[in-house]
Amino acid sequence: MQATNISTGQNRLRRALDHASGDKRFKILEVHMKKHQFRQDALIEVLHKAQELFGYLEDDLLLFVAHKLKLPPSRVYGVATFYHFFNLKPQGEHTCVVCLGTACYVKGADKVMNALQDRLKIRPGETTPDGKVSLLTARCIGACGIAPAVTYDGHVAPKQTAEAALEKINQWK
Numbered sequence: 001m002q003a004t005n006i007s008t009g010q011n012r013l014r015r016a017l018d019h020a021s022g023d024k025r026f027k028i029l030e031v032h033m034k035k036h037q038f039r040q041d042a043l044i045e046v047l048h049k050a051q052e053l054f055g056y057l058e059d060d061l062l063l064f065v066a067h068k069l070k071l072p073p074s075r076v077y078g079v080a081t082f083y084h085f086f087n088l089k090p091q092g093e094h095t096c097v098v099c100l101g102t103a104c105y106v107k108g109a110d111k112v113m114n115a116l117q118d119r120l121k122i123r124p125g126e127t128t129p130d131g132k133v134s135l136l137t138a139r140c141i142g143a144c145g146i147a148p149a150v151t152y153d154g155h156v157a158p159k160q161t162a163e164a165a166l167e168k169i170n171q172w173k
């Protein structure tokens with residue numbers, strides 16, 4: 001069983017490296033890693049660059065980064081999924097990030113999220129089929145004093161209610 005997992009991982013890595021050979025963006029990313037001397041503690045910086053180049057962090061890209069920085073893929077996945085500013089899926093024209101950290105949650109962020117899911121008919125982490133809106137979640141965006149906070153296209157809005165959030169996304173549709 002373990003041997004199967006290892007060989008699946010190696011196949012995926014081979015596929016990622018094949019993919020990388022024909023895509024200039026991987027070259028640019030590699031130059032960026034080189035600038036950081038392939039240091040493992042530059043992981044977040046490297047993931048930012050990867051997202052800037054590709055728009056989101058797909059599996060092959062994370063494997064590529066893990067391989068180049070000589071880090072276990074689990075570590076790279078862990079960091080990419082922990083921080084709200086990294087996207088693992090393609091993003092829509094607009095992004096709406098609902099903070100579900102404790103301070104926001106106790107002030108009703110779950111109600112805001114439910115209203116958005118109902119209206120957009122997507123789940124957190126998804127993009128509407130027309131590519132207009134991506135709905136994401138964060139754990140804490142450092143704005144606990146104005147909870148519940150929602151980020152619309154990178155702008156943090158304070159004390160959000162379901163009504164306020166729906167009004168905002170209606171402007172995008």
Ligand code: FES
Nearest residue numbers: 099101104143144
């Ligand atoms: S918990 Fe939402 S900003 Fe801190």
